[in-house]
Amino acid sequence: MAVRHYHHHYHFSYLTSKKRHFSATLIVIAILTLIFLSLFNFVTPQSTLNLNDLSPTIILLASFNTLFRLLISYVFSLVLSIPIALLITKSERTERILLPISDIIQSVPVLAFFPIVVLVFIKLHATEGAVIFILFMAMLWNLVFSMIGGLKTIPKDILDAAKIFEIKGFRKLRYVTIPAIFPYIITGSLLAWAQGWSILIVAEALHSYIPNGTFGNDPLGLGSLLVNSFYQGQNSVFLGALITMVILITLINFFVWQRLLRLAERFKFD
Amino acid sequence: MTKIIDFKSVSRIYKAAKVTAIADVNFEVNEGEFFCLVGPSGCGKSTILRLIGGIEEPSLGTIEKPNEVSMVFQSGALLPWMTVEENVSLVNKVKNLSSLKIEEQTTKCLRMVDLEAFRFRYPRELSGGQRQRVGIARALAVEPKVLLLDEPFSALDPVTTDEMHTYLLKVWQETGKTIVMVSHSIEEAIFLSDRIAVMKQGSVKEIIEVDLKRPRREESKEFLRLLDKIKLILEGI
Numbered sequence: 001m002a003v004r005h006y007h008h009h010y011h012f013s014y015l016t017s018k019k020r021h022f023s024a025t026l027i028v029i030a031i032l033t034l035i036f037l038s039l040f041n042f043v044t045p046q047s048t049l050n051l052n053d054l055s056p057t058i059i060l061l062a063s064f065n066t067l068f069r070l071l072i073s074y075v076f077s078l079v080l081s082i083p084i085a086l087l088i089t090k091s092e093r094t095e096r097i098l099l100p101i102s103d104i105i106q107s108v109p110v111l112a113f114f115p116i117v118v119l120v121f122i123k124l125h126a127t128e129g130a131v132i133f134i135l136f137m138a139m140l141w142n143l144v145f146s147m148i149g150g151l152k153t154i155p156k157d158i159l160d161a162a163k164i165f166e167i168k169g170f171r172k173l174r175y176v177t178i179p180a181i182f183p184y185i186i187t188g189s190l191l192a193w194a195q196g197w198s199i200l201i202v203a204e205a206l207h208s209y210i211p212n213g214t215f216g217n218d219p220l221g222l223g224s225l226l227v228n229s230f231y232q233g234q235n236s237v238f239l240g241a242l243i244t245m246v247i248l249i250t251l252i253n254f255f256v257w258q259r260l261l262r263l264a265e266r267f268k269f270d
Numbered sequence: 271m272t273k274i275i276d277f278k279s280v281s282r283i284y285k286a287a288k289v290t291a292i293a294d295v296n297f298e299v300n301e302g303e304f305f306c307l308v309g310p311s312g313c314g315k316s317t318i319l320r321l322i323g324g325i326e327e328p329s330l331g332t333i334e335k336p337n338e339v340s341m342v343f344q345s346g347a348l349l350p351w352m353t354v355e356e357n358v359s360l361v362n363k364v365k366n367l368s369s370l371k372i373e374e375q376t377t378k379c380l381r382m383v384d385l386e387a388f389r390f391r392y393p394r395e396l397s398g399g400q401r402q403r404v405g406i407a408r409a410l411a412v413e414p415k416v417l418l419l420d421e422p423f424s425a426l427d428p429v430t431t432d433e434m435h436t437y438l439l440k441v442w443q444e445t446g447k448t449i450v451m452v453s454h455s456i457e458e459a460i461f462l463s464d465r466i467a468v469m470k471q472g473s474v475k476e477i478i479e480v481d482l483k484r485p486r487r488e489e490s491k492e493f494l495r496l497l498d499k500i501k502l503i504l505e506g507i
Contacts (some may be wrong), residue, residue: 157347164323164341165361165412175360179351266392267351 035068059225063244066204066221069128070196073135077143077192078185084140085147086177099148106141110134111202118209127219131203138199139192146188150181155269183264190257197249201226222248273334274416274448275299275322280331282317291317292472294331299416304442304449306459308500309469315452318469319418322450340409341418344425346401348393348408354380355389358408365412379407382441399430403437410445419451423458435461439484456500460493461486468503475503 088098114134121130154177162168162176178185204223207213215232218224222245229237276298282291292314299305307315320326321333323341340361348357359376367375380386383403393401402422409417419438423431439462442449453459459466459480466478478500482492 155345155347157343157345158349160320160323160325161341161343161347163325164339165364167361167364171364175364176349179349182351269350270394 033064058220059222059240059244062220062222062225062241063248065219066200066223066245067248069131069135069204069221070193070200073132073139073196074189074192076132076136077140078189081140081143081147081188082178084144085151085181086173088144089148089151102141102144106145110138110199113137114202115209118206122210127206127217130206131219131221134203135196135199138195138203142191142195143185143188146184146191147181150184151177153184153269154180158269179267180269182267186257186260186264190261193252193257197245271300271303273298274301274303274336275450276334277318277321278332278334280321280328280333282314282321282326283329290472295472295474297467297474297477299448299450301415301448302446303465304463305451306463306466307450307452307469308454308456308459308466309504311454313469314472315469316420319420319450319452322416323418336415338413338415339418340412340414340416341420342402342405342409342422344421346393346405348401348404350393353390353392354385354396354404354407357393357404358389358411361408361412375411375413376407379410382410382444383407383437397430398426399434402426402434406437406441410441410447414447416448416450419449421452421454424454431458438462456497456504457488460496460500461488466500468500470504470506 084102088095088102111134114130117133118127118130121127121133158176158180162172167176200221200223202223204221205218205227206224207215207217210217215224215228218228222241225241226238226245229235229241277295280295281293283289284291295314295318307318309315317326319341321328322335323339349360352360355376358379359372362372362375376389377386380389383406385400385403385407388396388400388404393404396404405422406417423434426434435458438449441447449463451459451462460482463480466480467474468476468478478496480496482490482496486493488494
């Protein structure tokens, strides 16, 4: 009985309502569809060249592709930003050396890398890689600097407690460090996604960086749809893509960021 | 009496800041003793506690101490994203103890500080005194030989502080642990401890024996005499 009681305290319960089960099923189906469609499109890419054939399905596919690219870039930047932030704040010495270097790198406009990046990825026949790399570069530093801010605000008593109770290494990361900087990860992520959305329009319009490039070189996505429809005078397509983008941003903000921001409140120190 | 902590000519110098926190400190703490360090801010009390806790290393001298040491912090140092129970059981969980042992230990320690009913609450849902009691339960959960307390009641109101003194004495008497506590309040030190190290400018000026029966009364003659004696040492007269 005592053991059962102990396990009862975790924040979640397997006994969820039917409504929650139904919502969860829908979310899983949506995620799987997104992954499947995006992967399928990455294997047999569809260009945005022929805008006359545009249908709601294409706009939907473009939305999936864009979200997929943003998500992959975000995951990469999130995974990489944690060790970078930890390394920078490891000691006063590492901070003195690495912080100015990171500051200079993040100050270089991300698009300055773009022409070289595009050429390299085209040589490798991986245009998707170019888009993801640019989005990743745009997102990374927002996360790194937010996390550095978070790491520096962990109260000294908490760090001392971790030391005296011998909570170190991966366990310290899992039980202390990551939860302690969780609110900063969320604000950093919000900024990273905002940066991702704003750079998307340029990142998906690859043709401008390819010698003799055409609209056909652009991977299908909301960003490339916006740019190309604008240049081809396809106002309805432009408007459709724009509205879709606004709806997506609003939905993500409402269903993801607002909830995570509320959750982050629980992780704040007094 | 068996000594459990032994400071031999210990100094702690912060080279970067060019500050000597403590210089040539010598004292012993006996097993099961309630030992208190008093003195003005910046006299090195907390540095001594950090050295016993292994948070810092001495620059000079040697310290004999057991490895099983835990600490109660001034701020409580509780993790706000964890419940009372999770905070108390975390260290044993990290040590890979069995669920049964963790549960037993957590319940025992929460019961000792009368917080069993609050085990699923979060620190933000507790009062200052309750949070400090969670801190004490957490420190006890690892079954330490020495319990360190760094001005644990300085942020509490007088009524809660009195309550906390009662809890702390109860815990000390029930467990028989050695307690080393830092306090800026001389009254608190006399009320609680067996011996008091009076510190000033990084060194231990005198160690005072508190030979008063418990429960102690702050208005008693002996209490007031000790209070005056320590005040005189601190004033350097």
